[in-house]
Amino acid sequence: MKSQYCGLIAFLVIILSFTNLKAQEFTLTDSKETVSIFYNKGNDAIDSLMANLLAKDIERVCGKKPMVITDFNKLSGNVIFLQLPNYALTKKLKNLKTDDLLGKTEVFSWQFLNQPNAKIKKAFVITGSDARGLAYGVFKLSEQIGVNPWYWWADVPAVKKEKLIIPAQNYLSKTPSVKYRGIFINDEDWGLRPWASNTYDPQLGNIGPKTYEQVFELLLRLKANMIWPAMHPGTKAFFSYPGNLAVAKKFHIVIGTSHAEPMLRNNVDEWDEKTMGNFNYLNNKDKVIDYWKKRVVQSAGNEVIYSMGMRGVHDSGMEGVKNNKEAVPVLEQVMKDQQEMLSTTLKQKEIPQALTLYKEVLGIYDEGLKVPDDITLVWPDDNYGYIRRLNEPKEDNRKGGSGVYYHASYWGRPHDYLWLSTTPPALMREEMVKAYNLKAREIWVLNVGDIKPAEYQTQLFMDMAFDITPFQKSSFVKQHLDNWYTSIFKGSGKAIADIYWKYYLLAYERKPEFMGWSQTEPTTPIKLTAYNHFSYGDEAQNRINQYKELEYEVQFLKKGLPEQLKDAFFELVEYPVSAASNMNKKFIFHDKAVLYGQQGRLSALDYQDSVHNAYQQIEQLTNKYNNSIANAKWNGVMSMAPRKLPVYDEPEIKANQTNFSKEWNIMPEGQTQMLTDTSSLPIIYTTSRQSYFIDIFLIKSEKLTWEISADQKGLVFSENSGVLNKNELHQQRIWIALNPSVNEVKDFMITIKTNEGNKFVRLPVSKMINEQNTFKEKNGLISIFAENYTGIKEGKTKKWEILDGLGYSGKVFSTLPIDGLFALTKDSIVLSYRFVSNSSKKPQVKIYTVPTHPINNQSGLRYAVRIDQGEWQVKTFATEGRSVEWKENVLSNSAEQEIVFNELKSGKHTLQIKPMDPGIMLDRFLITFGEYKSGYSLIAETK
Numbered sequence: 001m002k003s004q005y006c007g008l009i010a011f012l013v014i015i016l017s018f019t020n021l022k023a024q025e026f027t028l029t030d031s032k033e034t035v036s037i038f039y040n041k042g043n044d045a046i047d048s049l050m051a052n053l054l055a056k057d058i059e060r061v062c063g064k065k066p067m068v069i070t071d072f073n074k075l076s077g078n079v080i081f082l083q084l085p086n087y088a089l090t091k092k093l094k095n096l097k098t099d100d101l102l103g104k105t106e107v108f109s110w111q112f113l114n115q116p117n118a119k120i121k122k123a124f125v126i127t128g129s130d131a132r133g134l135a136y137g138v139f140k141l142s143e144q145i146g147v148n149p150w151y152w153w154a155d156v157p158a159v160k161k162e163k164l165i166i167p168a169q170n171y172l173s174k175t176p177s178v179k180y181r182g183i184f185i186n187d188e189d190w191g192l193r194p195w196a197s198n199t200y201d202p203q204l205g206n207i208g209p210k211t212y213e214q215v216f217e218l219l220l221r222l223k224a225n226m227i228w229p230a231m232h233p234g235t236k237a238f239f240s241y242p243g244n245l246a247v248a249k250k251f252h253i254v255i256g257t258s259h260a261e262p263m264l265r266n267n268v269d270e271w272d273e274k275t276m277g278n279f280n281y282l283n284n285k286d287k288v289i290d291y292w293k294k295r296v297v298q299s300a301g302n303e304v305i306y307s308m309g310m311r312g313v314h315d316s317g318m319e320g321v322k323n324n325k326e327a328v329p330v331l332e333q334v335m336k337d338q339q340e341m342l343s344t345t346l347k348q349k350e351i352p353q354a355l356t357l358y359k360e361v362l363g364i365y366d367e368g369l370k371v372p373d374d375i376t377l378v379w380p381d382d383n384y385g386y387i388r389r390l391n392e393p394k395e396d397n398r399k400g401g402s403g404v405y406y407h408a409s410y411w412g413r414p415h416d417y418l419w420l421s422t423t424p425p426a427l428m429r430e431e432m433v434k435a436y437n438l439k440a441r442e443i444w445v446l447n448v449g450d451i452k453p454a455e456y457q458t459q460l461f462m463d464m465a466f467d468i469t470p471f472q473k474s475s476f477v478k479q480h481l482d483n484w485y486t487s488i489f490k491g492s493g494k495a496i497a498d499i500y501w502k503y504y505l506l507a508y509e510r511k512p513e514f515m516g517w518s519q520t521e522p523t524t525p526i527k528l529t530a531y532n533h534f535s536y537g538d539e540a541q542n543r544i545n546q547y548k549e550l551e552y553e554v555q556f557l558k559k560g561l562p563e564q565l566k567d568a569f570f571e572l573v574e575y576p577v578s579a580a581s582n583m584n585k586k587f588i589f590h591d592k593a594v595l596y597g598q599q600g601r602l603s604a605l606d607y608q609d610s611v612h613n614a615y616q617q618i619e620q621l622t623n624k625y626n627n628s629i630a631n632a633k634w635n636g637v638m639s640m641a642p643r644k645l646p647v648y649d650e651p652e653i654k655a656n657q658t659n660f661s662k663e664w665n666i667m668p669e670g671q672t673q674m675l676t677d678t679s680s681l682p683i684i685y686t687t688s689r690q691s692y693f694i695d696i697f698l699i700k701s702e703k704l705t706w707e708i709s710a711d712q713k714g715l716v717f718s719e720n721s722g723v724l725n726k727n728e729l730h731q732q733r734i735w736i737a738l739n740p741s742v743n744e745v746k747d748f749m750i751t752i753k754t755n756e757g758n759k760f761v762r763l764p765v766s767k768m769i770n771e772q773n774t775f776k777e778k779n780g781l782i783s784i785f786a787e788n789y790t791g792i793k794e795g796k797t798k799k800w801e802i803l804d805g806l807g808y809s810g811k812v813f814s815t816l817p818i819d820g821l822f823a824l825t826k827d828s829i830v831l832s833y834r835f836v837s838n839s840s841k842k843p844q845v846k847i848y849t850v851p852t853h854p855i856n857n858q859s860g861l862r863y864a865v866r867i868d869q870g871e872w873q874v875k876t877f878a879t880e881g882r883s884v885e886w887k888e889n890v891l892s893n894s895a896e897q898e899i900v901f902n903e904l905k906s907g908k909h910t911l912q913i914k915p916m917d918p919g920i921m922l923d924r925f926l927i928t929f930g931e932y933k934s935g936y937s938l939i940a941e942t943k
Contacts, residue, residue, distance in 0.1 A: 026112055026124050027078055028145065028164035034064045035078045035124075040087040041070035046131040046252055047082050050138040053217070054080070057142040060151070060158040080141075081125040084134055092116075093123055101129040106176050106225070108137030112168035122168070131252040135220045136173065141166075142221070148488055149221035152214060154455050155567040155630045156488050174467060177436065180305065180352075180403070180443040181465035182219065182226025183451070183458060184258055187411040187418050190639035191450030193235055199635045206236045209243030215451070216251035222462040226254040226305070228445055229266075233314075237266035239298055249302055256305040256445070259358035259380070259405070260315045263292040263306055263338060264299050267313045279313045281334055282320040289337065296345045305352040305443070306342060308375050309361065310334045317360045324363045332370055339372060354378050354443055356405050362388060366857065376400040376442045379435070382853065383410045384890035385423050387431050390438040392856045401442035404435045408457040409449025411643065413521035414887040415514055418642035420576050421454035422507035426805025427850075428460055429477040434818050434919065436468050438855065452637055453576055456500075459484060474803050488568060492557050496573055499553050503577055505810055506546060508893050509937055512583040516647035519887070526646050528591050534672050535682075535933035536940070538693065540588045543937060547581035554578065567630045579621050579640070585614035590651040597653070599667060600660035600699040603730040608653050615650040663701035664724070666752055668694045668761050670933060678760040682779045684738050685768040686745065694761060696752060697731035698724050704754050708734055711749040714742040715763070736763065743767075766838075771908070775835040775943050780932045782835050783939040784911070785809040786922040791832030791910075798829045806850055807923030808894065808938040814921045818855060830914040833925070840906050841929040843867070845899045847913070849877055850921035851889035862916035865899055868909055873899045874916065892936075894923065 028035045037055055039047035051068045059065035069075060072092060083089055083098075090096045093116035101107055106129065113123040126141065128134025143149060145164055148156040185192060185207075193207055201210045207230050219227065227248070229238035238244050238255070248255055257264050265271070267279060276291065277284045288310075296306075309331055311318050321327040335355070342351050356378040357365050371377065377395065379402060381387045391402055408423045410416060432444070446461045448454045460480060463471075470476045481500060486493025516526035531540035554577050561569055589610040597604035622640040626632070641648035665674055669692040670682045681692045696706055704724040708717055718735035736750070748763040768776065773790050775782050787802055787809065794800060799816045806812045815829060837843070845865060854860050864872035877895035879886035889895045913922065926939065 024168050025165050026122055026168045028058055028080075028166065029062045029064050029066075030163045030165070033077055034058075034062075035066050035080055036075060037066050037068045037080045037082065038072065038075055039068070039070060039082040040084075042087075045250055046134060047084065049250060050135055051082055054082075054138050054142060057147040057158070058145065058164065061146050062161050062164050076119045076121075078122045079120050079124070081123055082134060082138065083125060083127040084131065085127075085129065089125065093120075093125065096123075096125060098127055100172050101127060101133070104129040104133075104175055105179075106130060106133045106136065108133040108140070108173050110137065110141075110169075110171040112170060124168075132220070132225055133173075135252070136223050139221045139223075140173075149218060149459070150455055150488070150568075153218055153451060154488075154571050155633070157564045157568070176223070176466050177468040178403070178441050178444045178465040179401075180226045180254060180256070180445075181224045181462055182228065182254070182256070182445050183224065184228035184405075184445050184447045185215070185230040185449075185451065186228075186258070186447050187232060187409060187416075187449055187642070188230045188235060189232055190418065190642040191452065191637050192230065193232075194639075195450075195634060195637035197636075199633075199637075204241075208236070208241045209247045212244055213247050213251075216247060216253045218451075219253060220251060222459065223466040224462045225252070226256055226443070226445065228256050228258050231258060231261060231266045231268065233268045235269070237269040239264065239266070239295065240269070245299075245302055252303065254303045254305060254352075255299070256354065256443075257307045259307070259356035259361065259378075260311055261307055262310050262334075263308075264295045264304060265292060271313055273313075278319060280319040281310055281330060285337075289341065292338065293341055293345060296342060300346060305354050305376075306338070308335050308338055308353050308355045311361065315359070324360060324367045327360075327364045328367050328369050331364060335372060335375070352376070353400065354403070356380065358405065373399045377402040378405050378443055378445070379403070379440060380405045381407055381431065382886070382890065383407050383412060384893075385427050385431065386852050386890070387435060388853050389856050390435055390440055392858055396439050402440045403443030403445070404432065404440050405445050405447070406432070406461070407447045408454045408461075409447055413882065414519040414891055415647075416520060416643055416645065417511050417513040418449055419640065419648075420507075420512055420580055421449070421457050422504060422511050422576075422580070423457055424504040424508050424805055425456070425460055425477045425481055426474070426504075426803060427508075428457065429464065429471050429474065430803060430806065430814075430921075431852075432461070432464050433468065433471055434855070436464075437818065450637065452634070453571070455572060456481070456484060474801065478804060485572075488572070489557075489561070489565060492561065495553070495557055499550050499557075499573070499577065501805065502546065502550060503580065504805065506543070506550075506584075507580065508806070509543075509808055510892065512580040513645075513647055514891050515583055515587040516645075516651075518646050519891075520643075520645055523645060526587070526649075526651060528594060529587055530936040531588060531591065532933060532935040533591060533595055534667070535670050536935050536937075537669070537691070539935050539937045540591060544585055544588050547577075547584050550577050551581050570624070570629050571634075575621055575625055575638070579618055582614040582617040582621070586611055586618070586651065589614060590653065593653045595672075596697075599673065599697075600662065600665065601731060602698040602700075602726065606730060611651055611653065660699045662699050663756050664696070664698050664704050664754065666694055666696050666759050666761070668692070674759075677758070678762065680762040680764065681736070683764045683766045685766050685776075685778060686738065686743055687740070687768045687770070688738070688778075691735050691737040692763075694734045694736065694750075694752070695731055696722075696724065696734065698726060701756060702726045704756060706732075706752055706754045708750065708752050710763075711751070712746070714739045714744075715748055715750070738765070769836050771834075771836055773834065774908070775833060775927075775941070777836065777838045777927075777929065778942045780839075780929050781939070781942070782837070782927040783942045784833050784835070784925040784927070785811070785941055786813045786831070786924055787811040788833075788941065788943065789813075789831045790834040791830075793828070793830040793832075795829050800829060800831070803921065806921060808848070809924050812850055812921040812923050815915055815918060818918045828914055830912055831922070833911045834908065835911060835927060836908050837904055837906050837927075837929065839929050840903060842903050843901050844928045845901065845911065846926040846928070847875065847897045847899070848923045848925065849895045849897075850923060851877065851879070851886075851893065851895040852919055852921065854878055854917065855919050859919070860917045861920060863913060863920055863922075864916055865911070865913050867901050867904065867911055870901070872914075873901075875899060 039051040111125045126137040146159040196211045354376040358380045482497040485496040593607035625638040707721040750761040861878040875897045
């Protein structure tokens with residue numbers, strides 16, 4: 001089955017095109033009549049809820065609200081019937097079938113009947129195998145007539161139509177791919193709670209039933225079924241408000257709790273140490289058991305998943321034990337007692353239970369913890385989108401199965417990302433498809449922070465959990481992004497999706513929250529970024545230029561949008577893109593203010609102003625989000641400084657312009673200081689399309705007139721002359737390229753002539769070796785993207801796969817299928833890359849991979865590398881716990897390993913790499929010969 005968005009646009013064209021389908025169409029409303037909606041009054045309350053929500057949805061589209069009728073005898077004309085298995089309409093409607101739903105879970109059908117009785121002209125019967133199945137069937141109709149699941153949470157307006165006619169095509173849904181699919185509202189201190197407390201539900205002053213009603217409606221519209229409620233200090237425990245339980249029951253939402261909340265207990269709000277003592281199972285067992293039992297009794301009327309095990313009061317290790325090994329017998333006794341309590345209290349056979357193996361609990365499990373077979377094991381990611389481990393074969397057939405707890409928002413070390421949601425769709429797809437294929441299919445829960453601005457990540461996650469099939473093809477994730485934005489912004493949707501694809505790649509290289517190069521727990525001050533401002537065409541400025549281009553495209557698209565879409569556009573597109581862009585400007589311009597100040601540039605002061613302007617832009621955007629959008633509906637939901645970490649502050653410029661005796665100076669690319677009046681640019685190669693820059697800048701001079709020329713023909717300058725003025729233009733960047741017709745290897749001497757003296761720059765020229773499909777050494781390095789192999793070998797069962805949207809290069813190479821141990825000796829697969837070196841030196845090969853974790857404890861992250869027919873050198877990028885290496889990996893989304901080989905003669909060679917474990921994703925390689933200019937971002941291929 002395609003994703004719910006896959007065929008949406010084409011279907012809407014059919015729905016709303018008003019063609020002469022006659023017998024194959026069903027009219028919801030036209031100028032003459034409006035459909036009626038029927039449900040059985042004596043049935044489950046979900047019937048009434050869905051009937052009335054559907055009536056409102058139809059009204060949103062066409063302005064006419066259908067009548068909701070519960071008396072079958074009063075029905076006439078066209079009727080939508082909502083049906084559950086315990087209310088069979090088969091005796092009242094001719095030719096109605098319900099057998100297809102028997103024994104199924106969360107499945108629905110659509111059936112269209114012509115003249116099923118004397119009074120009813122046409123019947124559209126939506127039948128659910130259970131309550132949630134019925135809800136999904138109703139909301140599928142809502143979505144296809146033009147009511148987006150995010151109509152309330154992202155202010156997506158329904159497209160107004162006078163007529164609503166749908167094709168009368170029967171439909172039967174599939175059983176969801178994952179049994180329990182939900183979200184965890186977390187770290188809500190700066191978004192959802194202040195908004196709910198002060199704007200949406202000020203009478204309650206907290207997150208309560210009114211807020212959860214909107215959350216639960218969204219979940220059903222997304223075909224989800226589970227909630228881990230908000231639980232941070234300051235948020236009242238979910239079970240504190242009886243209304244929360246009532247609204248969860250009304251919407252048939254399953255209640256679970258996080259890794260820190262055993263037996264549905266919110267410890268930070270509910271455990272009172274003064275009256276209850278320590279939260280310690282070893283010395284305070286009776287109080288703890290009584291505390292848990294009361295919640296079991298209270299929760300008996302709702303669908304719930306009991307969180308098993310025990311940790312500290314909040315997100316910390318269990319009290320009373322010194323290490324993981326000591327914790328094993330204690331935790332085994334805890335679970336034994338918990339299961340006995342559940343059995344004796346609830347007296348039911350099937351009791352959903354889960355143990356989330358988060359942080360130290362995974363270590364305890366790996367120490368040999370025996371978990372009862374009917375408890376679901378929930379595998380965690382490392383908080384940054386990389387799943388820490390999945391099933392081993394012995395865990396595949398556990399009765400309780402397994403699942404995944406995944407983050408799209410996080411508070412903690414090495415750094416939070418609570419502000420913008422930038423987890424790449426391609427990474428989510430890769431990790432969750434891997435989890436599904438390794439049989440983690442019982443529970444999927446996504447930490448969404450405050451829900452906003454993680455709208456798309458939430459949609460993607462729930463669509464995968466509901467139907468994983470189309471996502472098995474890696475290319476579908478970009479199509480899903482296109483479809484989602486097109487469902488909202490119609491003709492502009494594809495362009496918006498393209499913007500976001502680039503946005504995610506930029507954030508994958510470095511999240512906006514990580515641009516201060518600081519960390520937390522403990523919190524450290526911001527530093528200069530690792531971007532190089534003086535080499536590779538000024539890679540720092542290149543990053544700014546990419547963000548500026550996205551901002552330009554956003555503003556261009558905004559102008560063409562109808563007014564009713566402007567709020568949704570700001571929330572879903574403009575704020576995230578513009579805020580991320582200005583966060584990057586803030587830190588990269590801060591770099592330039594400091595670095596240029598050290599060079600004496602007068603322009604350093606200009607960049608101080610640019611830093612301030614970027615900070616102000618973020619302020620203004622955030623104020624607009626909270627105070628203007630949707631008539632200030634979202635006041636308080638968006639904070640530009642969660643936890644008030646240093647990265648969110650306006651940086652203080654610690655290095656102002658340094659005193660210099662010179663009036664002016666130049667800085668050629670590749671240099672950071674001018675020691676004499678003559679310097680040199682990097683080597684430029686014939687037949688290449690390279691260009692280099694020279695900055696001319698004022699230090700103290702009031703006015704500088706300049707001209708640039710070369711001692712021979714063959715160079716192209718972006719500017720040949722100009723004027724710098726202290727009150728206007730403080731610096732000028734001149735780009736220099738080689739005329740394509742130049743083949744002679746002869747160095748150039750460039751002269752910068754000014755009214756205050758001259759400076760000279762040598763430009764060395766080298767012949768480019770004309771070898772097709774070969775990488776060449778340039779200025780001491782060779783840059784290779786993994787996707788551009790020159791040779792490939794695949795095995796009988798193992799194949800290479802290119803994954804779009806990952807890595808700094810935007811495409812990574814991985815292997816399929818990911819299914820246990822690699823049979824390396826029998827089924828080796830190899831990538832080859834031909835290269836030419838200019839020098840006879842020891843090459844250093846840097847391998848960059850996506851920083852995943854071994855798929856389980858039987859696997860690793862090893863790969864082997866060799867040059868020519870030399871010995872294979874084996875490396876691994878597996879990391880331990882929260883090591884320094886792991887922190888650097890997740891902050892940069894890149895794992896770097898280096899191998900030094902024996903000296904190579906200049907000439908042709910071949911680099912080969914082969915994986916020795918499953919799940920390795922290769923991004924890019926650098927081969928360096930001695931010193932080279934370090935950088936942070938992607939270095940252009942030397943091919």
